[in-house]
Amino acid sequence: MHTLRIGTDILGKIITRAATITGEYLAPYRTEHFRDAVERRLRALDLSSYEAYLTHLERDEDEAYAMLNEAFVGVTGFFRDAQAFDALSEHLTRRFCQHPSPLRAYVAACSTGQEALSIFILLERLRQAMGLPEPAPLVATDINPHAIETACEGVYTADQLRGLSSSLRHQFFEPHPRGCRLLPRYRRRIRYQVSDVLRERPPGRFELICCRNLLIYLQPRAQLHLLNSLHNALRPGGLLFLGAYESAAPLPALFALVDADHSIYARRP
Numbered sequence: 034m035h036t037l038r039i040g041t042d043i044l045g046k047i048i049t050r051a052a053t054i055t056g057e058y059l060a061p062y063r064t065e066h067f068r069d070a071v072e073r074r075l076r077a078l079d080l081s082s083y084e085a086y087l088t089h090l091e092r093d094e095d096e097a098y099a100m101l102n103e104a105f106v107g108v109t110g111f112f113r114d115a116q117a118f119d120a121l122s123e124h125l126t127r128r129f130c131q132h133p134s135p136l137r138a139y140v141a142a143c144s145t146g147q148e149a150l151s152i153f154i155l156l157e158r159l160r161q162a163m164g165l166p167e168p169a170p171l172v173a174t175d176i177n178p179h180a181i182e183t184a185c186e187g188v189y190t191a192d193q194l195r196g197l198s199s200s201l202r203h204q205f206f207e208p209h210p211r212g213c214r215l216l217p218r219y220r221r222r223i224r225y226q227v228s229d230v231l232r233e234r235p236p237g238r239f240e241l242i243c244c245r246n247l248l249i250y251l252q253p254r255a256q257l258h259l260l261n262s263l264h265n266a267l268r269p270g271g272l273l274f275l276g277a278y279e280s281a282a283p284l285p286a287l288f289a290l291v292d293a294d295h296s297i298y299a300r301r302p
């Protein structure tokens with residue numbers, strides 16, 4: 034249990050209480066990260082103030098789980114920020130030309146799987162084009178067990194699949210009553226796990242790590258901790274792909290900038 038006080042203002046007290054009830058480690062996050070989630074819960078419960086919400090939280094411990102589920106529901110999508118994926122594809126093409134060997138990839142904070150699948154599809158197309166053997170399964174993790182359950186099922190609605198061209202849809206998915214499902218031969222090649230990337234080590238060593246839109250929610254110290262941990266999990270020269278508003282610049286001794294416009298870094302040896 035974490036009884037660490039996260040803030041003395043009312044939002045801080047709510048987060049401290051939620052952390053104590055659930056045992057989740059919430060101190061690394063910016064307090065603001067939880068504001069939208071608490072506001073959505075206020076509306077759902079028809080409560081008019083944070084004080085009333087804190088009283089409700091004291092009476093009903095399940096509420097802490099409901100609020101955290103809101104906070105960790107990740108906005109995501111296929112090939113979110115398409116230009117960044119195009120840039121990554123160019124860097125990976127160069128890498129495959131220099132080292133024509135399979136590449137191990139890890140997607141941290143993968144939410145419901147769309148980002149892991151975007152990386153998987155990109156790598157699989159390059160691999161097939163170069164006639165390379167299959168690599169070890171792509172590993173993808175998220176702290177939210179509900180998100181990982183959805184990712185493992187691999188079913189996406191037509192709306193969620195809008196970011197994918199119809200040729201990619203046909204190559205990688207099959208029809209399903211709720212939309213489309215990733216083909217079994219590809220499902221086998223992605224390993225999803227529930228994991229807190231701030232408390233557990235990345236599951237192996239990789240040539241590519243994608244960790245997008247998590248650093249922005251963290252306090253500066255937690256950002257450094259996470260970047261250090263991802264550095265340790267990258268093989269020398271391996272690529273780190275961050276979100277549009279994220280950077281590894283605070284650790285220049287560990288990461289070399291590869292593409293400033295698209296937040297791509299390489300691990301220094």
Ligand SMILES: C[S@@+](CC[C@H](N)C(=O)[O-])C[C@H]1O[C@@H](n2cnc3c(N)ncnc32)[C@H](O)[C@@H]1O
Binds near residue numbers: 105174176
């Ligand atoms: C905004 S979403 C980003 C999803 C995806 N990376 C993208 O950019 O499309 C943030 C994700 O980070 C996950 N997350 C938050 N804290 C985490 C932690 N400590 N370990 C692993 N995942 C975490 C959330 O559950 C959520 O799915």
